[in-house]
Amino acid sequence: MDFADLQVFKSVVDEGGITRAAAKLHRVPSAVTTRIKQLEDSMGVKLFHRDKQRLRLAPAGELLLGYAERLIRLSKEARDVVTGTTPRGVFRLGSLESTAASRLPAVLSEFHRRHPDVRIELATGTNDALLGKIAERKLDAAFIGEAPGDRAFDHMPVFAERLALIASAASRPIKRPSDADGLSLIAFPDGCAYRRMLQRWLGADSLVTRRVLDLSSYHAIIACVAAGTGIAFVPESVLAIVPHADVSKHRVPKAQGDITTPLVWRRGEASASVLALRDQLAARPRGKAVASKSGTESSHASRAGAN
Template sequence: MDLESLSIFRAVVHEGGILKAARKLHRVPSSVTTRIQQLEASLGAELFHRDRQRLHLSPRGQVLLDYADRLLSLSDEARQAVVGGAPSGVLRIGALESTTASRLPAVLAAYHRRYPEVRVELSTGTNDALLAALVARRIDAAFIVEAPADRSLATMPLFRERLGILSAVSHAPIVRAQDVQDDSVISFPDGCAYRRVLMRWLGDRRIASMRILELSSYHAIVACVAAGTGIALVPQAVLATLRSPPVLWHPLPKVHGERVTPLVWRAGEVPPALAALQESLRLAEPA
Protein backbone atom coordinates (compact mmCIF):
# COMPACT_ATOMS: atom_id res chain seq x y z
CA MET A 1 0.00 0.00 0.00
CA ASP A 2 1.54 3.30 -1.11
CA LEU A 3 0.39 6.91 -1.22
CA GLU A 4 -0.20 6.89 -4.97
CA SER A 5 -2.53 3.90 -4.66
CA LEU A 6 -4.38 5.64 -1.84
CA SER A 7 -4.70 8.77 -3.96
CA ILE A 8 -6.18 6.73 -6.83
CA PHE A 9 -8.52 4.93 -4.43
CA ARG A 10 -9.75 8.23 -3.00
CA ALA A 11 -10.29 9.67 -6.47
CA VAL A 12 -12.44 6.68 -7.45
CA VAL A 13 -14.57 7.17 -4.32
CA HIS A 14 -14.96 10.94 -4.66
CA GLU A 15 -15.54 10.90 -8.43
CA GLY A 16 -18.00 8.04 -8.21
CA GLY A 17 -16.31 5.56 -10.51
CA ILE A 18 -13.31 4.45 -12.54
CA LEU A 19 -13.98 6.51 -15.68
CA LYS A 20 -14.44 9.85 -13.92
CA ALA A 21 -11.44 9.18 -11.67
CA ALA A 22 -9.31 8.31 -14.70
CA ARG A 23 -10.24 11.57 -16.41
CA LYS A 24 -9.44 13.59 -13.30
CA LEU A 25 -6.12 11.80 -12.78
CA HIS A 26 -5.24 11.92 -16.50
CA ARG A 27 -4.88 8.14 -16.61
CA VAL A 28 -6.39 5.42 -18.76
CA PRO A 29 -9.25 3.57 -17.01
CA SER A 30 -7.45 0.22 -17.20
CA SER A 31 -4.55 1.68 -15.20
CA VAL A 32 -6.91 2.90 -12.46
CA THR A 33 -8.68 -0.47 -12.37
CA THR A 34 -5.37 -2.30 -12.05
CA ARG A 35 -4.19 -0.11 -9.16
CA ILE A 36 -7.47 -0.66 -7.29
CA GLN A 37 -7.20 -4.41 -7.79
CA GLN A 38 -3.59 -4.38 -6.60
CA LEU A 39 -4.56 -2.37 -3.54
CA GLU A 40 -7.34 -4.84 -2.68
CA ALA A 41 -4.94 -7.75 -3.17
CA SER A 42 -2.29 -6.20 -0.92
CA LEU A 43 -4.85 -5.59 1.83
CA GLY A 44 -6.70 -8.84 1.37
CA ALA A 45 -9.99 -6.95 1.46
CA GLU A 46 -12.71 -5.99 -0.99
CA LEU A 47 -12.90 -2.19 -1.05
CA PHE A 48 -15.86 -1.91 -3.42
CA HIS A 49 -19.02 -3.85 -4.10
CA ARG A 50 -19.32 -4.20 -7.88
CA ASP A 51 -22.76 -3.91 -9.45
CA ARG A 52 -22.40 -4.21 -13.21
CA GLN A 53 -20.58 -1.03 -14.19
CA ARG A 54 -21.02 0.71 -10.82
CA LEU A 55 -18.84 0.63 -7.73
CA HIS A 56 -20.20 0.97 -4.20
CA LEU A 57 -17.81 1.54 -1.31
CA SER A 58 -17.72 -1.49 1.00
CA PRO A 59 -17.58 -1.18 4.82
CA ARG A 60 -13.85 -1.97 4.70
CA GLY A 61 -13.44 0.56 1.92
CA GLN A 62 -15.08 3.19 4.14
CA VAL A 63 -12.58 2.43 6.89
CA LEU A 64 -9.68 2.77 4.45
CA LEU A 65 -11.05 6.05 3.05
CA ASP A 66 -10.81 7.69 6.46
CA TYR A 67 -7.17 6.62 6.81
CA ALA A 68 -6.39 7.53 3.20
CA ASP A 69 -7.64 11.08 3.73
CA ARG A 70 -5.54 11.47 6.85
CA LEU A 71 -2.40 9.89 5.37
CA LEU A 72 -2.55 11.97 2.18
CA SER A 73 -3.17 15.15 4.15
CA LEU A 74 -0.28 14.33 6.46
CA SER A 75 1.92 13.64 3.43
CA ASP A 76 1.15 17.09 2.04
CA GLU A 77 1.94 18.67 5.41
CA ALA A 78 5.23 16.79 5.68
CA ARG A 79 6.28 17.76 2.16
CA GLN A 80 5.42 21.39 2.84
CA ALA A 81 7.31 21.38 6.16
CA VAL A 82 10.45 19.95 4.56
CA VAL A 83 10.42 21.83 1.28
CA GLY A 84 8.94 25.08 2.54
CA GLY A 85 7.79 27.75 0.13
CA ALA A 86 4.23 28.49 -0.88
CA PRO A 87 1.41 26.00 -0.23
CA SER A 88 0.42 23.68 -3.05
CA GLY A 89 -1.92 20.76 -3.68
CA VAL A 90 -5.70 20.66 -3.37
CA LEU A 91 -7.89 22.56 -0.91
CA ARG A 92 -11.44 21.22 -0.73
CA ILE A 93 -13.90 23.66 0.80
CA GLY A 94 -17.66 23.81 1.07
CA ALA A 95 -19.96 26.80 1.42
CA LEU A 96 -23.58 27.84 1.48
CA GLU A 97 -24.83 29.15 -1.83
CA SER A 98 -25.41 32.56 -0.22
CA THR A 99 -21.81 32.74 1.03
CA THR A 100 -20.48 31.51 -2.31
CA ALA A 101 -22.32 34.24 -4.20
CA SER A 102 -21.84 37.20 -1.87
CA ARG A 103 -18.64 36.64 0.12
CA LEU A 104 -16.27 34.20 -1.54
CA PRO A 105 -15.56 35.64 -5.03
CA ALA A 106 -13.18 38.31 -3.72
CA VAL A 107 -11.71 35.98 -1.07
CA LEU A 108 -10.95 33.18 -3.54
CA ALA A 109 -9.66 35.55 -6.21
CA ALA A 110 -7.14 37.04 -3.78
CA TYR A 111 -6.20 33.57 -2.51
CA HIS A 112 -5.60 32.29 -6.04
CA ARG A 113 -3.38 35.25 -6.88
CA ARG A 114 -1.29 34.71 -3.77
CA TYR A 115 -1.18 30.89 -3.89
CA PRO A 116 -1.47 29.85 -7.55
CA GLU A 117 -0.11 26.35 -6.84
CA VAL A 118 -3.18 25.48 -4.75
CA ARG A 119 -6.15 24.05 -6.63
CA VAL A 120 -9.34 25.02 -4.82
CA GLU A 121 -12.28 22.64 -5.15
CA LEU A 122 -15.49 24.36 -4.01
CA SER A 123 -18.78 22.59 -3.38
CA THR A 124 -22.06 24.13 -2.21
CA GLY A 125 -24.80 22.70 -0.03
CA THR A 126 -26.98 23.22 3.01
CA ASN A 127 -25.53 23.78 6.47
CA ASP A 128 -26.13 20.16 7.51
CA ALA A 129 -24.89 18.63 4.26
CA LEU A 130 -21.64 20.58 4.51
CA LEU A 131 -21.09 19.52 8.12
CA ALA A 132 -21.65 15.89 7.13
CA ALA A 133 -19.14 16.24 4.29
CA LEU A 134 -16.60 17.77 6.68
CA VAL A 135 -16.97 15.01 9.25
CA ALA A 136 -16.74 12.40 6.47
CA ARG A 137 -13.52 14.06 5.23
CA ARG A 138 -14.91 14.82 1.79
CA ILE A 139 -13.95 18.47 2.34
CA ASP A 140 -11.25 20.16 4.42
CA ALA A 141 -13.29 23.12 5.70
CA ALA A 142 -16.70 24.73 5.29
CA PHE A 143 -18.37 28.14 5.50
CA ILE A 144 -21.66 27.45 7.32
CA VAL A 145 -24.15 29.16 9.66
CA GLU A 146 -24.66 26.86 12.62
CA ALA A 147 -21.59 25.08 13.96
CA PRO A 148 -22.35 22.31 16.48
CA ALA A 149 -20.82 22.31 19.94
CA ASP A 150 -18.36 19.60 18.94
CA ARG A 151 -14.79 19.55 20.25
CA SER A 152 -13.66 17.70 17.14
CA LEU A 153 -14.40 20.84 15.09
CA ALA A 154 -12.69 24.22 15.24
CA THR A 155 -14.32 27.46 14.10
CA MET A 156 -13.38 30.98 12.99
CA PRO A 157 -16.21 33.57 13.04
CA LEU A 158 -16.15 35.59 9.81
CA PHE A 159 -19.00 37.27 7.94
CA ARG A 160 -21.85 39.13 9.64
CA GLU A 161 -25.12 38.53 7.85
CA ARG A 162 -28.38 40.48 8.15
CA LEU A 163 -31.42 38.34 7.45
CA GLY A 164 -34.85 39.45 6.29
CA ILE A 165 -38.08 38.32 4.71
CA LEU A 166 -38.37 38.76 0.97
CA SER A 167 -41.80 39.45 -0.49
CA ALA A 168 -43.46 40.68 -3.65
CA VAL A 169 -43.73 44.48 -3.94
CA SER A 170 -47.51 44.28 -3.49
CA HIS A 171 -47.16 42.65 -0.05
CA ALA A 172 -48.11 44.59 3.08
CA PRO A 173 -45.30 45.46 5.53
CA ILE A 174 -43.93 42.45 7.41
CA VAL A 175 -43.09 43.02 11.06
CA ARG A 176 -44.53 39.99 12.85
CA ALA A 177 -45.06 36.35 11.94
CA GLN A 178 -48.80 37.05 11.76
CA ASP A 179 -48.11 39.29 8.76
CA VAL A 180 -47.28 36.23 6.61
CA GLN A 181 -49.81 33.76 8.03
CA ASP A 182 -51.48 33.26 4.63
CA ASP A 183 -48.26 33.09 2.61
CA SER A 184 -46.45 30.05 1.30
CA VAL A 185 -42.79 29.72 2.26
CA ILE A 186 -40.09 29.30 -0.38
CA SER A 187 -36.84 27.87 0.94
CA PHE A 188 -33.88 25.61 0.39
CA PRO A 189 -34.40 21.91 1.27
CA ASP A 190 -34.41 20.64 4.84
CA GLY A 191 -30.96 20.96 6.40
CA CYS A 192 -30.72 24.68 5.59
CA ALA A 193 -29.83 26.71 8.70
CA TYR A 194 -31.60 29.81 7.39
CA ARG A 195 -34.75 27.74 6.99
CA ARG A 196 -34.50 26.84 10.68
CA VAL A 197 -34.16 30.54 11.54
CA LEU A 198 -37.35 31.23 9.60
CA MET A 199 -39.15 28.36 11.36
CA ARG A 200 -38.20 29.73 14.78
CA TRP A 201 -39.45 33.20 13.83
CA LEU A 202 -42.75 31.85 12.49
CA GLY A 203 -43.42 29.76 15.59
CA ASP A 204 -44.97 26.33 16.13
CA ARG A 205 -48.54 27.32 15.29
CA ARG A 206 -47.63 28.62 11.84
CA ILE A 207 -45.39 25.64 11.05
CA ALA A 208 -48.25 23.16 11.43
CA SER A 209 -50.21 24.67 8.52
CA MET A 210 -47.28 25.90 6.43
CA ARG A 211 -47.09 25.38 2.68
CA ILE A 212 -43.45 24.99 1.62
CA LEU A 213 -41.94 25.17 -1.86
CA GLU A 214 -38.38 23.83 -1.85
CA LEU A 215 -35.91 25.26 -4.37
CA SER A 216 -32.11 25.05 -4.60
CA SER A 217 -31.21 28.40 -6.15
CA TYR A 218 -31.53 31.96 -4.92
CA HIS A 219 -32.26 33.08 -8.47
CA ALA A 220 -35.27 30.75 -8.57
CA ILE A 221 -36.36 31.70 -5.05
CA VAL A 222 -36.27 35.44 -5.76
CA ALA A 223 -38.07 35.00 -9.09
CA CYS A 224 -40.88 33.05 -7.40
CA VAL A 225 -41.15 35.63 -4.62
CA ALA A 226 -41.37 38.46 -7.15
CA ALA A 227 -44.16 36.58 -8.94
CA GLY A 228 -46.15 36.39 -5.72
CA THR A 229 -45.70 32.66 -5.07
CA GLY A 230 -44.71 33.20 -1.44
CA ILE A 231 -42.16 34.70 0.94
CA ALA A 232 -38.57 33.66 1.66
CA LEU A 233 -35.79 34.38 4.12
CA VAL A 234 -32.76 35.85 2.34
CA PRO A 235 -29.47 37.39 3.58
CA GLN A 236 -29.29 41.04 2.61
CA ALA A 237 -25.85 40.58 1.05
CA VAL A 238 -27.26 38.10 -1.46
CA LEU A 239 -29.64 40.63 -3.00
CA ALA A 240 -26.74 42.81 -4.12
CA THR A 241 -25.41 39.92 -6.21
CA LEU A 242 -28.66 39.22 -8.07
CA ARG A 243 -30.23 40.91 -11.06
CA SER A 244 -33.79 40.23 -10.05
CA PRO A 245 -37.32 41.58 -10.52
CA PRO A 246 -38.45 44.18 -7.96
CA VAL A 247 -39.02 42.71 -4.49
CA LEU A 248 -39.32 44.00 -0.93
CA TRP A 249 -36.90 43.04 1.87
CA HIS A 250 -38.23 43.21 5.45
CA PRO A 251 -35.53 42.94 8.17
CA LEU A 252 -36.09 40.42 10.95
CA PRO A 253 -35.69 41.39 14.61
CA LYS A 254 -32.06 41.28 15.76
CA VAL A 255 -32.49 38.07 17.78
CA HIS A 256 -33.42 36.22 14.59
CA GLY A 257 -31.95 38.41 11.90
CA GLU A 258 -28.26 38.66 12.78
CA ARG A 259 -25.95 35.72 12.16
CA VAL A 260 -22.19 35.24 11.79
CA THR A 261 -20.86 32.84 9.17
CA PRO A 262 -17.91 30.82 10.54
CA LEU A 263 -15.26 28.78 8.79
CA VAL A 264 -15.26 25.28 10.31
CA TRP A 265 -12.62 22.56 10.05
CA ARG A 266 -11.54 19.42 11.88
CA ALA A 267 -9.61 20.41 15.00
CA GLY A 268 -5.91 19.68 14.76
CA GLU A 269 -6.01 19.13 11.00
CA VAL A 270 -4.77 22.24 9.25
CA PRO A 271 -2.83 21.48 6.05
CA PRO A 272 -0.71 24.34 4.66
CA ALA A 273 -3.28 25.33 2.02
CA LEU A 274 -5.99 25.67 4.68
CA ALA A 275 -3.65 27.56 7.02
CA ALA A 276 -2.96 29.99 4.18
CA LEU A 277 -6.70 30.51 3.64
CA GLN A 278 -7.21 31.15 7.34
CA GLU A 279 -4.41 33.71 7.35
CA SER A 280 -5.90 35.41 4.28
CA LEU A 281 -9.25 35.65 6.03
CA ARG A 282 -7.69 37.10 9.18
CA LEU A 283 -5.96 39.80 7.13
CA ALA A 284 -9.07 40.68 5.13
CA GLU A 285 -11.19 43.66 6.05
CA PRO A 286 -14.16 42.80 8.31
CA ALA A 287 -17.26 42.09 6.23
Protein backbone atom coordinates in the same frame (compact mmCIF):
# COMPACT_ATOMS: atom_id res chain seq x y z
CA MET B 1 -1.20 -2.92 7.27
CA ASP B 2 1.86 -0.82 6.50
CA PHE B 3 1.52 2.74 5.18
CA ALA B 4 4.27 2.10 2.63
CA ASP B 5 2.27 -0.86 1.32
CA LEU B 6 -0.71 1.46 0.78
CA GLN B 7 1.47 3.84 -1.23
CA VAL B 8 2.67 0.96 -3.40
CA PHE B 9 -0.90 -0.30 -3.79
CA LYS B 10 -2.10 3.12 -4.97
CA SER B 11 0.80 3.40 -7.42
CA VAL B 12 -0.07 0.03 -8.94
CA VAL B 13 -3.68 1.20 -9.38
CA ASP B 14 -2.67 4.60 -10.78
CA GLU B 15 -0.11 3.17 -13.20
CA GLY B 16 -2.23 0.23 -14.25
CA GLY B 17 0.25 -2.51 -13.41
CA ILE B 18 3.31 -3.74 -11.52
CA THR B 19 5.96 -2.85 -14.09
CA ARG B 20 4.97 0.78 -14.56
CA ALA B 21 4.41 1.24 -10.82
CA ALA B 22 7.90 -0.15 -10.18
CA ALA B 23 9.39 2.33 -12.65
CA LYS B 24 7.58 5.22 -11.00
CA LEU B 25 8.67 4.10 -7.52
CA HIS B 26 12.26 3.35 -8.70
CA ARG B 27 11.99 -0.26 -7.54
CA VAL B 28 12.28 -3.62 -9.23
CA PRO B 29 8.94 -5.28 -10.16
CA SER B 30 9.54 -8.19 -7.80
CA ALA B 31 9.74 -5.79 -4.83
CA VAL B 32 6.40 -4.22 -5.79
CA THR B 33 4.82 -7.67 -6.21
CA THR B 34 6.07 -8.64 -2.75
CA ARG B 35 4.57 -5.49 -1.20
CA ILE B 36 1.18 -6.19 -2.76
CA LYS B 37 1.30 -9.81 -1.58
CA GLN B 38 2.18 -8.67 1.95
CA LEU B 39 -0.75 -6.24 1.95
CA GLU B 40 -3.17 -8.92 0.76
CA ASP B 41 -1.88 -11.39 3.36
CA SER B 42 -2.16 -8.87 6.18
CA MET B 43 -5.79 -8.12 5.27
CA GLY B 44 -6.77 -11.66 4.33
CA VAL B 45 -8.36 -10.64 1.02
CA LYS B 46 -7.46 -10.45 -2.65
CA LEU B 47 -7.06 -6.86 -3.82
CA PHE B 48 -6.55 -7.64 -7.51
CA HIS B 49 -7.85 -10.10 -10.04
CA ARG B 50 -4.90 -11.37 -12.07
CA ASP B 51 -5.80 -11.89 -15.72
CA LYS B 52 -2.73 -13.02 -17.65
CA GLN B 53 -0.46 -9.97 -17.67
CA ARG B 54 -3.11 -7.55 -16.42
CA LEU B 55 -4.34 -6.61 -12.95
CA ARG B 56 -7.91 -5.57 -12.24
CA LEU B 57 -9.11 -4.27 -8.90
CA ALA B 58 -11.16 -6.76 -6.92
CA PRO B 59 -14.15 -5.46 -4.88
CA ALA B 60 -11.97 -5.39 -1.76
CA GLY B 61 -9.39 -3.38 -3.67
CA GLU B 62 -12.04 -0.86 -4.73
CA LEU B 63 -12.97 -0.35 -1.08
CA LEU B 64 -9.36 -0.05 0.06
CA LEU B 65 -8.49 2.47 -2.65
CA GLY B 66 -10.71 5.18 -1.16
CA TYR B 67 -9.16 4.74 2.28
CA ALA B 68 -5.64 4.62 0.85
CA GLU B 69 -6.19 7.90 -1.01
CA ARG B 70 -7.51 9.59 2.14
CA LEU B 71 -4.64 8.32 4.31
CA ILE B 72 -2.01 9.38 1.78
CA ARG B 73 -3.65 12.80 1.43
CA LEU B 74 -3.78 13.26 5.20
CA SER B 75 -0.13 12.26 5.46
CA LYS B 76 0.80 14.90 2.91
CA GLU B 77 -1.33 17.51 4.64
CA ALA B 78 0.31 16.73 7.97
CA ARG B 79 3.77 17.03 6.41
CA ASP B 80 2.82 20.35 4.79
CA VAL B 81 1.48 21.77 8.05
CA VAL B 82 4.44 20.64 10.14
CA THR B 83 7.06 21.78 7.67
CA GLY B 84 5.23 24.99 6.81
CA THR B 85 5.42 24.34 3.09
CA THR B 86 3.55 26.52 0.61
CA PRO B 87 -0.05 25.35 0.00
CA ARG B 88 -0.41 23.28 -3.15
CA GLY B 89 -2.63 20.64 -4.69
CA VAL B 90 -6.40 20.40 -4.41
CA PHE B 91 -8.24 22.50 -1.82
CA ARG B 92 -11.77 21.12 -1.34
CA LEU B 93 -13.78 24.06 -0.05
CA GLY B 94 -17.48 24.17 0.75
CA SER B 95 -19.83 27.13 1.02
CA LEU B 96 -23.42 28.17 1.37
CA GLU B 97 -24.68 29.31 -2.02
CA SER B 98 -25.35 32.80 -0.65
CA THR B 99 -21.78 33.15 0.63
CA ALA B 100 -20.31 31.77 -2.60
CA ALA B 101 -22.22 34.33 -4.65
CA SER B 102 -21.89 37.43 -2.51
CA ARG B 103 -18.76 37.06 -0.40
CA LEU B 104 -16.30 34.66 -1.95
CA PRO B 105 -15.42 36.03 -5.41
CA ALA B 106 -12.94 38.56 -4.02
CA VAL B 107 -11.67 36.15 -1.35
CA LEU B 108 -11.01 33.32 -3.81
CA SER B 109 -9.46 35.67 -6.33
CA GLU B 110 -6.98 36.89 -3.72
CA PHE B 111 -6.27 33.33 -2.53
CA HIS B 112 -5.61 32.24 -6.12
CA ARG B 113 -3.25 35.17 -6.62
CA ARG B 114 -1.30 34.28 -3.47
CA HIS B 115 -1.24 30.52 -3.99
CA PRO B 116 -1.16 29.68 -7.71
CA ASP B 117 -0.21 26.05 -7.03
CA VAL B 118 -3.56 25.38 -5.32
CA ARG B 119 -6.58 24.19 -7.31
CA ILE B 120 -9.78 25.07 -5.48
CA GLU B 121 -12.75 22.74 -5.83
CA LEU B 122 -15.77 24.65 -4.52
CA ALA B 123 -18.94 22.79 -3.53
CA THR B 124 -22.14 24.44 -2.30
CA GLY B 125 -24.78 22.99 -0.01
CA THR B 126 -26.83 23.52 3.12
CA ASN B 127 -25.27 24.15 6.52
CA ASP B 128 -25.76 20.58 7.74
CA ALA B 129 -24.73 18.92 4.48
CA LEU B 130 -21.45 20.85 4.42
CA LEU B 131 -20.70 19.96 8.05
CA GLY B 132 -21.35 16.32 7.23
CA LYS B 133 -18.88 16.43 4.35
CA ILE B 134 -16.21 17.98 6.59
CA ALA B 135 -16.84 15.24 9.17
CA GLU B 136 -16.42 12.62 6.41
CA ARG B 137 -13.28 14.41 5.17
CA LYS B 138 -14.86 15.02 1.79
CA LEU B 139 -14.22 18.75 2.31
CA ASP B 140 -11.20 20.41 3.89
CA ALA B 141 -13.20 23.39 5.17
CA ALA B 142 -16.47 25.22 4.54
CA PHE B 143 -18.27 28.51 5.06
CA ILE B 144 -21.52 27.62 6.84
CA GLY B 145 -24.45 29.48 8.38
CA GLU B 146 -23.79 29.10 12.10
CA ALA B 147 -21.01 28.07 14.45
CA PRO B 148 -20.98 24.29 15.03
CA GLY B 149 -21.69 23.01 18.52
CA ASP B 150 -19.71 19.82 17.98
CA ARG B 151 -16.19 19.89 19.47
CA ALA B 152 -14.99 17.83 16.51
CA PHE B 153 -14.79 21.12 14.58
CA ASP B 154 -12.76 24.31 14.84
CA HIS B 155 -14.08 27.55 13.40
CA MET B 156 -13.47 31.26 13.03
CA PRO B 157 -16.15 33.94 12.50
CA VAL B 158 -15.78 35.62 9.14
CA PHE B 159 -18.77 37.47 7.65
CA ALA B 160 -21.47 39.34 9.57
CA GLU B 161 -24.76 38.86 7.74
CA ARG B 162 -28.22 40.38 8.17
CA LEU B 163 -31.19 38.37 7.02
CA ALA B 164 -34.22 40.11 5.57
CA LEU B 165 -37.72 38.82 5.02
CA ILE B 166 -38.70 39.36 1.40
CA ALA B 167 -42.12 39.28 -0.20
CA SER B 168 -43.59 40.38 -3.51
CA ALA B 169 -43.52 44.09 -4.21
CA ALA B 170 -47.32 44.17 -3.86
CA SER B 171 -47.29 42.42 -0.48
CA ARG B 172 -48.86 43.96 2.59
CA PRO B 173 -46.43 45.16 5.30
CA ILE B 174 -45.02 42.29 7.37
CA LYS B 175 -43.88 43.41 10.81
CA ARG B 176 -44.59 40.31 12.90
CA PRO B 177 -45.05 36.56 12.30
CA SER B 178 -48.83 36.83 12.39
CA ASP B 179 -48.67 39.11 9.33
CA ALA B 180 -47.32 36.12 7.38
CA ASP B 181 -50.26 33.86 8.20
CA GLY B 182 -51.57 32.16 5.08
CA LEU B 183 -48.46 32.92 3.03
CA SER B 184 -46.32 30.14 1.59
CA LEU B 185 -42.70 29.86 2.73
CA ILE B 186 -39.85 29.49 0.25
CA ALA B 187 -36.59 28.10 1.61
CA PHE B 188 -33.64 25.84 1.05
CA PRO B 189 -34.26 22.19 2.06
CA ASP B 190 -33.90 20.89 5.63
CA GLY B 191 -30.39 21.42 6.96
CA CYS B 192 -30.27 25.11 6.01
CA ALA B 193 -29.37 27.41 8.92
CA TYR B 194 -31.40 30.27 7.41
CA ARG B 195 -34.44 27.99 7.20
CA ARG B 196 -34.06 27.37 10.93
CA MET B 197 -33.91 31.14 11.53
CA LEU B 198 -37.17 31.55 9.59
CA GLN B 199 -38.71 28.82 11.71
CA ARG B 200 -37.58 30.56 14.93
CA TRP B 201 -39.00 33.88 13.73
CA LEU B 202 -42.34 32.18 13.14
CA GLY B 203 -42.14 30.65 16.62
CA ALA B 204 -42.87 27.24 15.15
CA ASP B 205 -41.60 23.89 16.39
CA SER B 206 -41.45 22.79 12.75
CA LEU B 207 -42.64 23.86 9.32
CA VAL B 208 -44.62 20.66 8.72
CA THR B 209 -47.98 22.41 9.01
CA ARG B 210 -46.98 25.30 6.70
CA ARG B 211 -46.92 25.37 2.92
CA VAL B 212 -43.22 25.24 2.06
CA LEU B 213 -41.57 25.34 -1.36
CA ASP B 214 -38.08 23.82 -1.16
CA LEU B 215 -35.61 25.37 -3.62
CA SER B 216 -31.83 25.16 -3.83
CA SER B 217 -31.02 28.42 -5.61
CA TYR B 218 -31.32 31.99 -4.39
CA HIS B 219 -32.02 33.18 -7.91
CA ALA B 220 -34.98 30.79 -8.02
CA ILE B 221 -36.12 31.78 -4.51
CA ILE B 222 -36.04 35.51 -5.28
CA ALA B 223 -37.77 34.96 -8.63
CA CYS B 224 -40.58 32.99 -6.98
CA VAL B 225 -41.00 35.60 -4.25
CA ALA B 226 -41.17 38.35 -6.88
CA ALA B 227 -43.86 36.36 -8.69
CA GLY B 228 -45.97 36.30 -5.52
CA THR B 229 -45.43 32.64 -4.65
CA GLY B 230 -44.54 33.29 -1.02
CA ILE B 231 -42.03 34.82 1.40
CA ALA B 232 -38.43 33.95 2.23
CA PHE B 233 -35.47 34.79 4.47
CA VAL B 234 -32.54 36.02 2.35
CA PRO B 235 -29.15 37.54 3.31
CA GLU B 236 -29.05 41.22 2.42
CA SER B 237 -25.65 40.59 0.83
CA VAL B 238 -27.46 38.43 -1.76
CA LEU B 239 -30.07 41.10 -2.40
CA ALA B 240 -27.22 43.55 -2.97
CA ILE B 241 -26.05 41.56 -6.01
CA VAL B 242 -29.56 41.40 -7.50
CA PRO B 243 -30.56 45.05 -6.94
CA HIS B 244 -33.37 45.00 -9.52
CA ALA B 245 -35.31 42.20 -7.86
CA ASP B 246 -39.01 43.15 -7.82
CA VAL B 247 -39.50 42.37 -4.12
CA SER B 248 -40.26 44.20 -0.89
CA LYS B 249 -37.90 43.85 2.07
CA HIS B 250 -39.12 43.64 5.66
CA ARG B 251 -37.05 43.90 8.84
CA VAL B 252 -36.86 41.06 11.33
CA PRO B 253 -35.56 41.23 14.94
CA LYS B 254 -31.79 41.02 15.43
CA ALA B 255 -32.18 37.71 17.26
CA GLN B 256 -33.33 36.11 14.02
CA GLY B 257 -31.84 38.54 11.52
CA ASP B 258 -28.21 38.86 12.60
CA ILE B 259 -26.02 35.87 11.84
CA THR B 260 -22.29 35.31 11.46
CA THR B 261 -20.82 33.07 8.77
CA PRO B 262 -17.90 31.02 10.12
CA LEU B 263 -15.17 29.12 8.33
CA VAL B 264 -15.17 25.57 9.74
CA TRP B 265 -12.68 22.69 9.57
CA ARG B 266 -12.02 19.47 11.47
CA ARG B 267 -10.29 20.07 14.79
CA GLY B 268 -6.57 19.36 14.54
CA GLU B 269 -6.72 18.70 10.78
CA ALA B 270 -6.18 22.13 9.21
CA SER B 271 -4.27 21.65 5.97
CA ALA B 272 -1.75 24.18 4.69
CA SER B 273 -4.46 25.60 2.41
CA VAL B 274 -6.92 25.96 5.29
CA LEU B 275 -4.29 27.72 7.39
CA ALA B 276 -3.45 30.04 4.49
CA LEU B 277 -7.13 30.91 3.95
CA ARG B 278 -7.63 31.45 7.66
CA ASP B 279 -4.67 33.84 7.82
CA GLN B 280 -5.91 35.71 4.75
CA LEU B 281 -9.38 36.14 6.25
CA ALA B 282 -8.00 37.20 9.62
CA ALA B 283 -6.01 39.98 7.97
CA ARG B 284 -9.02 41.62 6.32
CA PRO B 285 -11.90 43.59 7.84
CA ARG B 286 -14.83 41.32 8.64
CA GLY B 287 -17.71 41.70 6.18
CA LYS B 288 -20.55 43.80 7.51
CA ALA B 289 -24.24 43.24 7.01
CA VAL B 290 -25.89 45.55 4.48
CA ALA B 291 -27.84 48.17 6.39
CA SER B 292 -31.51 48.66 5.62
CA LYS B 293 -32.74 52.18 4.98
CA SER B 294 -36.21 51.55 6.40
CA GLY B 295 -38.42 48.86 7.85
CA THR B 296 -39.94 47.99 4.47
CA GLU B 297 -38.22 48.63 1.14
CA SER B 298 -39.25 47.80 -2.40
CA SER B 299 -37.43 47.57 -5.70
CA HIS B 300 -39.67 47.63 -8.77
CA ALA B 301 -37.31 47.27 -11.73
CA SER B 302 -36.88 43.72 -13.05
CA ARG B 303 -37.29 40.36 -11.37
CA ALA B 304 -34.32 38.19 -10.49
CA GLY B 305 -34.38 35.33 -12.96
CA ALA B 306 -33.88 31.73 -11.88
CA ASN B 307 -30.97 29.75 -13.24
